[in-house]
Amino acid sequence: MASVSTKLALYDLEGRDGRRLSPFCWRTKYALAHKGLEWEDRPVGFGEIQSIGDGSHRTVPVLDHDGKLIGDSWKIAVYLDQTFQDAPPIFPSLDALHYAQFVERWLFTQVFTAMFPALVRQIHEHAKPEDQDYVRRSRELQLGGMSLEDAEKRGAEGLGAMAVALAPLRAKLADMPYLNGNEPGYADIVAASTFMWARAVYPKKLFPPNDTVIPWFKSILEMHGALGRSAPGYDITGA
Ligand SMILES: N[C@@H](CCC(=O)N[C@@H](CS)C(=O)NCC(=O)O)C(=O)O
Structure with missing residues (x-):
């Protein structure tokens, strides 16, 4: 089986004092943790979202997998299941x-x-x-x-x-x-x-x-x- 790179980073919405303000980003952090994956934390404020990647993202979470950017917590969860099939599934069915x-x-x-x-x-x-x-x-x-x-x-x-x-x-x-x-x-x-x-x-x-x-x-x-x-x-x- 081809080895799958696990260089992952997550853009996560941050408020003052390190508060993590987004329910959708929370879902993605739990999805990554459930699959036993490690990720780099990339906190962003509201005003920084448009500077992610090519500037097309309007919301977070955005996952960076070896330079490939995936937005939307649902798409990310499905992507993680499809990409890391040996890890426990987020959606067993x-x-x-x-x-x-x-x-x-x-x-x-x-x-x-x-x-x-x-x-x-x-x-x-x-x-x-x-x-x-x-x-x-x-x-x-x-x-x-x-x-x-x-x-x-x-x-x-x-x-x-x-x-x-x-x-x-x-x-x-x-x-x-x-x-x-x-x-x-x-x-x-x-x-x-x-x-x-x-x-x-x-x-x-x-x-x-x-x-x-x-x-x-x-x-x-x-x-x-x-x-x-x-x-x-x-x-x-x-x-
Ligand atoms: N359907 C998206 C919704 C993501 C979303 O709405 N994120 C909010 C944070 S909770 C956001 O980035 N808002 C940016 C803004 O309000 O400018 C998902 O599931 O990821």
Whole structure:
């Protein structure tokens, strides 16, 4: 079998004080770690994304594999499985890919959107100073023109909706330790990545005490030598 080079580097979104702000980049870091691959960390601020490679990338993660650049966390995960076939699969079946994608759609439409107003001013606060104008402009556009401060004032309402929207996750985790069953799978990583994003910027508790989400999230933070926990962040679990 042809030997596959493992010179990998990951462009990862960085805020101030080394905070890692992107849920999508978190997914890719867990995907690389799951496959037992080592990678060079290339942190970038929002304003540096357009300087990656030929300048065509608008978002991170971007993976550099021997000079070949691959953007988009889903494409990267599939690429890693196709390229490193001897390493443990991220998607052991097509079903696992579709399940993880469903979890993403649910999360984005029900959970992320509900959390966003409460967190968005904190994203600005935790961005690098040189990125703050861009973060304010782009996020206020996303909010339909509302200021970050006004969004934050409505945050409590959104967090209430988030707590309701988490019911399926909570119920599943009451039955099984992970969305994937007894062992975590990419569906778990996709779901947990949203809370890793929150953990990087949100200095308060996000879950009620005894929430089944807490032990699940904490155990994912501990995976792969505490990959998640060792990054700078707040204790959103309160446990
Ligand atoms: N579908 C993409 C989404 C990536 C994405 O939206 N990344 C955000 C960070 S969370 C980004 O780079 N945003 C740049 C910006 O807001 O200018 C993926 O799965 O990788």
